[in-house]
Amino acid sequence: MERSTLKLKPKYKRTNKDIRNTTKVNDVKRLLHHCKKLKWKWAGHVSRMDDDRWTKRITTWNGPLGKRSRGRPMERWLDEILKIAGKQLDRKEINRDKWRKMEEAFTQ
Structure with missing residues (x-):
């Protein structure tokens, strides 16, 4: 994660200690x-948006159906959140207190 943050390519030989x-x-x-916590908060923010907002459309977009590459299917951004939130992600009436309680389960 840190190497991608610094945009380091594999040809640059740097130790993890140096990067840290x-x-x-x-x-x-x-x-x-902290990253998971921010992801969970963003998912809660998006779930409370109106359906016609571009941000919500793009976040919940599944892409075109068709032939997929071999191997295990790639996990989408939303899949990890749906494991914890389930159908409650689509509900507008979910309050923030309940969402924050589910955050603890997600970030562990």
Whole structure:
């Protein structure tokens, strides 16, 4: 994750310790927890949007149907959230307090 943040290509041989000094990230678990938390908050924000907003359309878009490549299907951005939220993601009446309680399950 840190290498992609710095846009480092594999040909640049840098140690993880050197990269962590550059990014000032010492605790990777805390970073991942923070990223998941932001993802969950964005999903809650999108779920409360009107259906005609472009942001919601693009976030929930599944893409064209047709032939897919071999192997395990790639997990979409929304799939991970739907595992925890389920059908509640589509409901408008879900309140923020309930959504925050589900956040703890998602970020662990």
